[in-house]
Amino acid sequence: MKNKKINSIEHADVMTDPRRKYYWDRVKYEGRRYPKFHWPTVEMFLNVVLAYDILTTHFARRMAKYGLSISAFNILMILSRSEGKGCKQRDLSSLMLVSRANVTGLIDSLVRQGFVTRTASQKDRRVCIAKITKAGDDLLEQLLPWHYEEMSRVAADMSLQEKENLSRLLTRLRISFVKRLESEE
Amino acid sequence: MKNKKINSIEHADVMTDPRRKYYWDRVKYEGRRYPKFHWPTVEMFLNVVLAYDILTTHFARRMAKYGLSISAFNILMILSRSEGKGCKQRDLSSLMLVSRANVTGLIDSLVRQGFVTRTASQKDRRVCIAKITKAGDDLLEQLLPWHYEEMSRVAADMSLQEKENLSRLLTRLRISFVKRLESEE
DNA sequence: TATTGTTATACTCTATAACTATA
DNA sequence: TATAGTTATAGAGTATAACAATA
Numbered sequence: 534m535k536n537k538k539i540n541s542i543e544h545a546d547v548m549t550d551p552r553r554k555y556y557w558d559r560v561k562y563e564g565r566r567y568p569k570f571h572w573p574t575v576e577m578f579l580n581v582v583l584a585y586d587i588l589t590t591h592f593a594r595r596m597a598k599y600g601l602s603i604s605a606f607n608i609l610m611i612l613s614r615s616e617g618k619g620c621k622q623r624d625l626s627s628l629m630l631v632s633r634a635n636v637t638g639l640i641d642s643l644v645r646q647g648f649v650t651r652t653a654s655q656k657d658r659r660v661c662i663a664k665i666t667k668a669g670d671d672l673l674e675q676l677l678p679w680h681y682e683e684m685s686r687v688a689a690d691m692s693l694q695e696k697e698n699l700s701r702l703l704t705r706l707r708i709s710f711v712k713r714l715e716s717e718e
Numbered sequence: 719m720k721n722k723k724i725n726s727i728e729h730a731d732v733m734t735d736p737r738r739k740y741y742w743d744r745v746k747y748e749g750r751r752y753p754k755f756h757w758p759t760v761e762m763f764l765n766v767v768l769a770y771d772i773l774t775t776h777f778a779r780r781m782a783k784y785g786l787s788i789s790a791f792n793i794l795m796i797l798s799r800s801e802g803k804g805c806k807q808r809d810l811s812s813l814m815l816v817s818r819a820n821v822t823g824l825i826d827s828l829v830r831q832g833f834v835t836r837t838a839s840q841k842d843r844r845v846c847i848a849k850i851t852k853a854g855d856d857l858l859e860q861l862l863p864w865h866y867e868e869m870s871r872v873a874a875d876m877s878l879q880e881k882e883n884l885s886r887l888l889t890r891l892r893i894s895f896v897k898r899l900e901s902e903e
Numbered sequence: 904t905a906t907t908g909t910t911a912t913a914c915t916c917t918a919t920a921a922c923t924a925t926a
Numbered sequence: 927t928a929t930a931g932t933t934a935t936a937g938a939g940t941a942t943a944a945c946a947a948t949a
Binding site for chain 4: 904905906907908909910911912913914915916917918919920921922923924925926
Binding site for chain 2: 556559560563564567568569570571573574575576577578580581582583584585587588589591610611613614628677678681682684685686687688689690691693695696697698699700702703704705706707708709710711712713714
């Protein structure tokens with residue numbers, strides 16, 4: 534995930550750009566040719582994608598200032614919550630839903646930056662334990678207060694009820710999605 | 719965007735996996751240390767990311783069966799809506815919010831697959847016009863009926879009102895996000 | 904001078920497959 | 927045999943910078 538548009542200068546803003554709207558109008562119009570096309574449904578999916586792009590573009594850009602990708606940030610978050618015990622690379626792979634080979638690379642780069650150590654387990658010498666370092670913890674302590682403050686601030690136009698509704702509806706979409714896919718086979 | 723988890727066999731399902739829930743519980747619990755941490759807000763953002771991941775993982779996997787990445791699909795969609803006139807690469811760059819260099823690569827691969835042609839403009843010979851081919855149109859005609867049917871099907875547990883609410887709330891989040899970021903400077 | 908597209912280069916994230924060391 | 931991690935390789939997607947052709 535997704536170092537998109539970190540420094541996009543050449544093109545206009547995603548949100549206010551009428552071309553984005555124009556494209557949606559075209560989709561809405563042309564879609565009528567297809568019997569199962571249902572605009573409120575398609576619009577909902579487009580909105581999920583667009584909201585995600587806006588959010589992650591911004592947060593990825595901010596993380597990049599601290600030398601972190603979003604994946605690297607997620608690993609640090611997991612490690613900082615492991616109460617000093619660290620975490621097996623295997624478990625990181627499961628938690629982050631990426632391959633073990635991938636975790637190797639991510640941990641490599643975090644070790645190079647000095648934010649993580651990698652030590653062989655005593656109990657099972659096949660296993661590597663990744664632990665966050667003091668420098669990694671310090672980085673999070675520097676980053677997280679701003680991170681949470683920023684989250685609250687950018688969502689300040691929404692009421693608590695709207696936030697809860699949005700969470701609820703996204704969860705419903707997710708559950709419906711997974712259920713329908715499973716019943717497909 | 720985002721060929722994630724196309725063939726993930728090693729790990730459990732994203733949705734039903736209690737480890738994901740566990741991680742959220744930890745975030746919720748540990749977050750209390752930070753004064754501006756507000757769980758309903760953070761949860762909302764996590765839900766946007768998770769919903770997006772589920773959706774795009776699935777759709778990317780389906781597109782891959784047709785030899786298309788999501789970016790490639792988006793380009794074909796834009797070109798198919800340009801009424802035979804095609805589209806300047808420059809405009810594709812703007813519409814898709816990626817660099818011109820990027821568009822070159824994406825068009826290269828679509829030309830190689832035979833879904834797009836690239837011709838020099840008569841009026842302005844700096845400009846390249848990308849046009850969708852018969853093969854590209856045929857591919858979309860094969861793909862879109864299923865695509866829209868699938869969208870409707872996986873969202874079938876949601877009422878029209880819920881879909882419209884979800885769209886409305888995502889839009890509100892997006893607008894709030896952009897407005898607050900702009901007022902930052 | 905400014906713009907369009909290309910080339911070159913590099914980085915991140917992802918995947919699979921083959922390998923090793925260990926269990 | 928099975929598992930944890932690594933290495934090697936691949937490919938998508940992104941970026942910047944320098945360049946050529948054209949306006």
